[in-house]
Amino acid sequence: MLTKLIKHEFRATGRIMLPLYLVLLATAAGANFATRRMGDLGVLLVLIFALMILAVCVVSVVLMVQRFRQNLLGDEGYLMLTLPVSIHQHLWAKMMVSAVWFAARLLAMLAALLLLVWRPGNLEQISFAAQNVPLRLRDLRELQTLMLELLVLGFVACCTFCLQFYAAMAAGYSFSSHKAGWSVLFFFLFGTATSILTSLLEFDIEFERSGLAQVHQAMWIIIAGTAAVGAIHYLITAWFLKRRLNLA
Amino acid sequence: MPVLECTGLGKKYGRVNALEGLDLSIEPGRIVGLLGPNGSGKTTLIKLACGLLTPSAGQIRVCGQAPGPKACAQLSYLPERMAVQSWMTAGQLLDFYQDFYADFRRDAAQQMLADLGLDPKKKIQQMSKGSREKVQLILVMSRAAKLYLLDEPIGGVDPATRDYILSTIIGNYNPEAAVLISTHLIADVEKILDEAVFLKEGRVLLHSEVDALREEKGMSVDELFREVFRC
The missing domain is CATH 1.20.58 (Methane Monooxygenase Hydroxylase; Chain G, domain 1)
Known part of the structure; x- marks a missing residue:
């Protein structure tokens, strides 16, 4: 389906x-x-x-x-x-x-x-x-890995970007009136909550490796963080659509 | 097994009870009229069966299933609003239904479109309001579902089309399927009904065989409705 x-x-x-x-x-x-x-x-x-x-x-x-x-x-x-x-x-x-x-x-x-x-x-x-x-084989592999990571990050970021709008609309449209207004309010509310949450969770990461390995490690941390934000917005959206649907 | 079963069903909108302690069972092979004044809970009941609303109390089952994708595969729902995507043509809508419903009978749908003189290549947004409603009804009635939930199916169409729709409902008769029709136009649908359910303030006021009701009360369902719900 x-x-x-x-x-x-x-x-x-x-x-x-x-x-x-x-x-x-x-x-x-x-x-x-x-x-x-x-x-x-x-x-x-x-x-x-x-x-x-x-x-x-x-x-x-x-x-x-x-x-x-x-x-x-x-x-x-x-x-x-x-x-x-x-x-x-x-x-x-x-x-x-x-x-x-x-x-x-x-x-x-x-x-x-x-x-x-x-x-x-x-x-x-x-x-x-x-x-x-002058591209060596090792450089080519590193480049491929980096491209793959960028691709994953791009997909996860796109999904999270969409979900931020979806969650706000799903919440806003659960009200009987002023649905668009509520959606805008929820968009900023969820955005602010995400900013506060991420600033609270900020921590220093000690990289075990150096050079390109460090770049790869940083990429996966960014991907995981973005995915976590997306997952929270996904759960909010799914909950509102399942439990608080209020079609006009 | 009943195709629709409600036990102690309740739905609240804020502090307002749209449905309260509703018990109802509809057996296959029946055409049932869901009748009541505005705000009596008819649309709420249908939406609960489709899974568009979540009950506040009790439970509702369609062919033994709780509302959800499996129940939706068994029921065919006609909402009171235009729900089809208006940029599509009638033909594209047939493709859409064929993709999602295994029980969709494309040949029956094409026949009905031809009977009503509707062009499958015409976009929905280019059709008149009445034609759009006909297309939507054709899609719903072209499924071999176990339960048809029709919310005001004849409200916006002319009397000739109304007769065609009612004959389609009867012609579609299947001993394994039930049809639940919510409407205000009782006089028009009365002749095809097997049972009538009167809803008042979210509760079942009366649920009876239409023939028995006429015999017992000595009046038509339409007359009885006017008497019961007199303002």
Whole structure:
């Protein structure tokens, strides 16, 4: 059932995100062309490109919030929450799809920036640089490990980011009126509680190793800390959806 | 085994009792009218059966299961609001139901869409209010569920469609399934009901066979309702 939920979530969100990414790439290509050939108009297109970057960032967050609110806490919740699917599956489907769109946003922005600054002859320069970087096998393995850790951290951070909004909305929408207002209040309340809790738990870590090993150790501590914050918000969200659901 | 069983069921909203000590049992093969004035607890009872609310007291079981994913697989619920995603087409909604419900009968749904002249390629948001409600009802009635919970199924449709819906409910008759219809339009549904449940202030005021009720009281269910709940 989780895969089916994910499929439908991609279908619902993809119809907005994919065209947006395509417009971003097209704007980058247009800005590239215009800066090389059209003088002042190029500046205008670069400005539009910057606005598009901003729009992509804002829309992906708004969509994540809106999908949760409308699909589970709004009228659509009458259908979604009576599917033969558990609350946990709903939450994981929403989190995983949002994480994928956040990752896609990063890739689309990188691709767009590359498109913007691309000049003829760049390919030869990249190929020359790649052949002349002195990369040893050990360095490559370290780089792979670091990339993997960054990937895990990215996924955990995305999920925790979504869960902070989900928990606030799940709590806020359990009230009969002023649901949005309560949600905003809970968002700041949970945020403040998390800050206080993490500052209380601050402790000095003595690293046993040095150099890159220390970096890996620090990465896993950050991942564990972020996951713990996410887990608390997950439990709050699941509890409110199971025990205090109050559809309009 | 009853398809719906409530024992000492209670639900409080703050200090207000929406349901209190409700005992009710619905056997398979029955079409039951859940009747009562506004605020009598009809929608609350249906929401509790679907797991959209948690009881404050007592318990409720659907086909022997506590509300949850397993119970939801056995029941087909029509909410009083439009709950389908409006950006989807009717055809995409059939795909959606087919994905999640093993008992969904796509051919029956397609036939009903054709009968009512609804275009499967049209988006829900482009349809009229009545057409949207028809699509939602078609999806719900196209499942081979054990319990159908219909909250105001004929409230927003024209009299001709109303007749079609009622004939669909009868045509869908399955000796293993029960239909619970919550409505204010008693005169319209009375002819298809086997049993009537009168709810008043969260309690069962009356639960009886419709034929026995007519014989005993010498009036229709609609007339009895007007007499019992006279303001």
